[in-house]
Amino acid sequence: MPRFSAFLLVVLSLWLAGPAHAQRKKDKTTAPQADKPRKLSRKERKELARRSALEAAGSARPDLTPKERELSESYFIDGVRFLLLEDYNKALERLLKAYALNPTNAAVNYKIAETNLLSGNIQDATNFGRAAVKLDAKNPYYYLLLAQIYSSQKQYQEATEVYNTLISQVPNSKYYLFNLADLYLAQGKFDEALATFEQAEQKFGTLDEISFKKQQIYLRQNKLDKALEEGESLIKSNPDEARYVLAQAQLYATNRRFDDAIRVAQQALRQNPDNARARMILADVYRLQNNRPESERQIKQAFESPSLDIDDKVRILIDYIKQLPNPALNETARELAAITTRVHPREAKAFSIAGDIETVTGNRPAARTNYLKAIRLDNTRYQIWQQVVLIDAELTQTDSLLTHTAQALELFPNQAPLWFYNGVGYQLQKQPAKAAKSLEYGRKLATDNPELLAQFDTQLGDVYHELKEYPKSDAAYDAALTFDANNAQALNNYSYFLSLRGEKLDKAKEMAGKLVKAYPDNSTYLDTYGWVLYRLKDYAGARQALESALRHTSDATVVEHYGDILFQLGEKDKAVAEWQRANKKGGASPLINRKIKDQKLYE
Template identity: 35%
Template sequence: MNKNSFRIYTILLALFIGFAATDTAFAQRKKKKKSKKKKETPVVSIEEPSKKDLRKAEELFIYAVNEYLLEEYDQALELLLKCNDLNPKDDGIKYQTALAYSKIENYQRSLQFSKRALELDPENKYYYKLVAQNYEVLNLLKDALMVLEKQIEETGDDEEAYFQIAMLYLQMGAPRNAIEYFDIGEEKYGINDVIVRQKQRIYIRLGDLEAALKEGQKLINAYPDELTFKYSQVRLLLGNNRTDEALEMLEPILKNNPNEGEGHFLMANIYRNQGESENYYEELKKAFGCSDQLTDESFNILAGYLQFSYNEKKRFEAEELINIAMGAHPNDDRLMALNADFLISQKKYDLARTYYLKSLEKNANNFKLWKQVISIDWELQQVDSVDKHADMAIEYFPNQALLYLYSGSAKLQKKDYDEAEVIFTQGLQLVVDPSMKIDFNSQLGDTYYQMDDYAKAFTKYDEVLKVDPLNIYVLNNYAYYLSLRKENLEKAEEMSYQTIVAEPENDTYLDTYGWVLFVKGDYKKAEEYLKKAADISQASTVIEHYGDVLIKLGKTEEALEQWEKAKKLGGEVSDQLDQKINQKKYIE
C-alpha cells in the first residue's frame, strides 16, 4: 500500500473527526458507542476528559498535523502523544499517531495505535487499511488478509481492498487465490489495465500463455482505439515465438497508423527474427522518422550500432539513423547526447562537445555529460573552457570532487593561483578515493609553490610521496623546485633519478635530472642527460638548459646555437636569455 495515500484523509480528520470540538459532538460519539456491538469490544474504562482537556487536545492536534505535513514526524509525535493523554478515546488522534509512527518506520507502535483507532470506530475503512498495512510490513500476511476481508464485510465493497487482498495472496504464494480476487474486483468495478497486466504476469508465471493472451484481448476489446494494448499483445506473441500471429495483428495497425513509431519498431523486430536484415533496417528508418516519443528500446538500438562503428557499413547506418531521429526529435536531450557519443567515435571532438552542451541546455543534471564536455576541453587544450564548464558543472553537482580537480587545474594553468588554492582545498574535503586525494595534494603542492609558499608546497609533496613513493609527477616537480631553490640537492637528485628509471625517454624528466646535476656543478654528467633531452624535445626551456651546460663546459658556439634555437622556439624561456646570447655567457 502507498503509505502516502492517507495524507488527504488526515487533513479531513483534523477538520471533521480528529477530536470533539463541542460537548454535543462528543456526546454523539459516546451515544454511538452504546450499540451492542461496541459493548462487546473489550476496552479499558477511562475517565471522561474535561472540556479544558478537549480544547487543549484540539489545539495541539492542529499543530501536530501541521508538523506531520511538514514531515517533522518526531515533533508531530510528541504533540500527538500529549493529545492521546488529554483525549484517550478519540479515534482520529489514534489514527494520526499511527500514521506518524509508520512514517518513522516504527510499525509495531503504528499497529498498536491503528488497532485502537479501529476499536473505537470499526466502520472507518481507512483504519482497516492502516492496520492491514502494518501487518503486511511486519510480514504478518494472514493477519493483514483477515483485516481486509473484515473491512469489506463491515464497510462494503472497496476496489482497493480487493486489489490488496489479491496482492497479499501473491506474496503468500497463492496465485490462483490472487486471480480470484482480481476477478471479483474486475467484475464489480470494470476492466482495469493495471489488474489485467498483473493477471497476465501471473498466468505467464503459471505457464498459461493462452489465459494471458485472453486477458490482453479483453483490454483490446474494451478499448479498441488504444494502440498501447494492441502493441502489448504483439509483444507477448513475439516473446513466445508466435510470429505469424503477431504479424497478422500488426499489419492492419500499421496500415491504419503509418506514422506510429512503436509499430514500426515491432515490425523491425519481426524482420530481424526472420533474418531479413534489409527490411529490418528499412523499418528502423521509418520508426526513427516518426514523431512519437523514443523509448529506451529505441535508444538501445542506436547504442548497439555505435558499438560497431568500426564497421564502415554499420557506421554509415548509425549516422543515417541518428540523423533521421534528430530530424524527427530535434529537442530530445538524450538523442543529442547519443549523437555526441557517435561523433566522439569519429574523433569529431569539437562537434561532439557542441551536441553535449545542447543536451545539457535541456537537462543539466547529467554528470556523465559534464565529464564528457570537460574531457573534450582538456583534450583540445582549451583551458578557459575547462575552467568555465567545470565551474558550471559544480553548480549542479557541488559534491563531485572530480569537478573541483578540473576547475582547480585550469585555474592553476591560467595562473589564478589564489582561486586555484581555494577550489582545490574545497574539493579535497569531498574526496573519498585515495588516488584522487593524491591528485589534489599534487596540484596543491604546485599551487603553493607558485604562490611562493614553499614550505606548504613541499609538505604537500611529502604527503603524496608518503602514500605513493613512486609518483613520478611529484618526484619530478619536487626535484626541479628544490634545484631552483638550491635546497636539499641530494634528495632532489635521488627523486629525479627515479623518474628517468621509470621513463628513460621522457624529455621533461631527463631535463630535470640534468638540471639538478647542473645546479650541483656536475656539468659533464649534466651534459649527457640534457643533450639527450634536447635531442628529443621541442620545449624551449629544455633547449636553453642544454645551452647553459654547454657554456659551462666552454663550448661557446654550441651553446649560442642552442640558445638561439630556444629563442626561436618561443614559449617559456628565462628572462636572461637575450642577455646570455649578447654576452656569450651563462647568467644566473
C-alpha cells in the same frame, strides 16, 4: 621539463458507508448496468454521510428515551463530521459517546472501526469491525472495511474468509470477486485467483480486466502458451486498443517468437504509423536477428516521433554510451542524439546526452557545443558545467576556460573544482598572482577531499614557483607528496625547479630518478632527470638520460639541453649543431641565439 595534468488491495473510501466504496469500472457491453454503482462526488459523499447519520439514529435501541436517541444521533453526526475533517481524536471521542448510548448500532461500530484504522489502532479497529459485521450481516461495506483491516496487518487468510462470506451471504456482491482475486494474487495463490476470475467471467462475461490479469498469472506460472492465448483474445476483442497489441508483441519478442512479434508490431503500425513503441519492439527483434540495418532504421524512426518520451530516449542513449566507443555504433549513437535534439529542442537533457555521446566518441568540440546548449536551457546542473570546463582545459582554450569557470562560479561558488580550473586558466594566461588567489580559495573548500587537495597543492607549487615565492612552492609540493609520494606532476616539476635554482639537488635527483624508474620511456621525465644530473655536473649521466629522451621526442627544450651537455663535455661543434636544430624547431630558451652566435654556453 614541467608538465600539467504490485498488487491491488481493496480501496475503501474511509469517510462513509456508502455505495462509492471499492467499486471497479466495468465493461459497458458485458456488465449489467444495474450492478455498476455511480462514483459519487465529494459533495454527494458528504450528504450521504449526513443521511447515514440520520439513518443510524433510526436504528437506535428500542429502549432509548427520545432524549437519549437525540443525544446519540448528535454524537454520531459530530463524529462523522470530525472524521471527514481528519480529526480522529475528536471523531473517536464523539463516536464512543454514541456507542455508550447505543452499543448494538452497526453503523456506530463501523465508524469507530474506520476511525481506529485511520488513526493506527488496528486492534480496536478489528474488534469494532467484527462487531459491525455481526450486527448487520447484509451490509457489504462492513465486510469491505473488515477485509481492509485484516489486509493492513497482512492477515490475508482472514481477509479472504471475509470476502468469501460477503460474496456468498450478501445479495448482488459478485463484483467483489475481483477484490478476492486480487487478494489471492497478493498471497501468490495463482490457481485460486484464476478460479475466482473464472467465477467473475461466469457472472459478467468476458472482461478485458480479467483477460489481462489472467495473462499476468499465466506468465508468473511460466505458462507461456496460455498467456499468449489470453493476449490474442484481448487483441481480437479490442483490435484498436494499442496497449494490448504492443504488450502481445513485446511478449512474443521477449520469448524469441520473432515472426509473431513482427506480425503483431506491424499490426500496431498499420493502425498508427507513428507508434514509436511498436518500432522500438521491431528494432529489438531485428537486432536479435542480427539485422542491424533494419534495426537501426526502426529505432531512428521511433526517435523521430515526439510520442516517444524524452526520458525513454535518454535511457536508450545511455545504453548506447555503455557500449561506446565502438566503431560499429559511434555514428548511430550520434545520429540518434542529433534526432533527439531536433525533436526536443527545448529539453536540456537532450543536448546533455548528445554531449555525453560526443565526449565518449572523442569529439570534444562538438561535445562542448551540446553542453553549452543544454546550459542555455537549464543552467542549474553542475555536472554539465563541469564537463564544459574539463573540455576547455583539455583543449587548452584559456579564454573559454576563464569565461566558463567565472560563469559557473556565480552559480556554484562552493564547488572547489571550479576554483581549481579557474586558477589553471589564470596560470595558462600567465597571471600567476590571480591563479594563486583562486587556487588558495578553492583549496579551503577541498579540505574534506584529500585527493583534490593534493591537486591544489601541486598546482600551487607550480604557481608559487612562477611568482618566485620558493618556500611556498616547496611547501606546496611537499604537501602534495605527503598525500601521494608517487604524484608524477609534483615529483617532476619540484625536481626540475630545484635544478633550475640549484637547490636541494640531491633531493631533486632522488625524485627525478624515482620517476625515470617508473616511466623509463617518458621523454619529459628523462629530460628532467638529465638536467638534474647536469646541475650536479654529472655530464656523462646527463648525456645518457638526454639521449634516451631524444629517442622519444624532438622537443626544442630537450634538444637545447642536449647541446648544453655536449658543450660541457667538450664537443663544441656538436653542441652548436644541436642548438641550431633546437632554434629551427622553435620553443627554445631566449639564450639560444647568443649560444649559436658566440658558440658559447650561456646559462
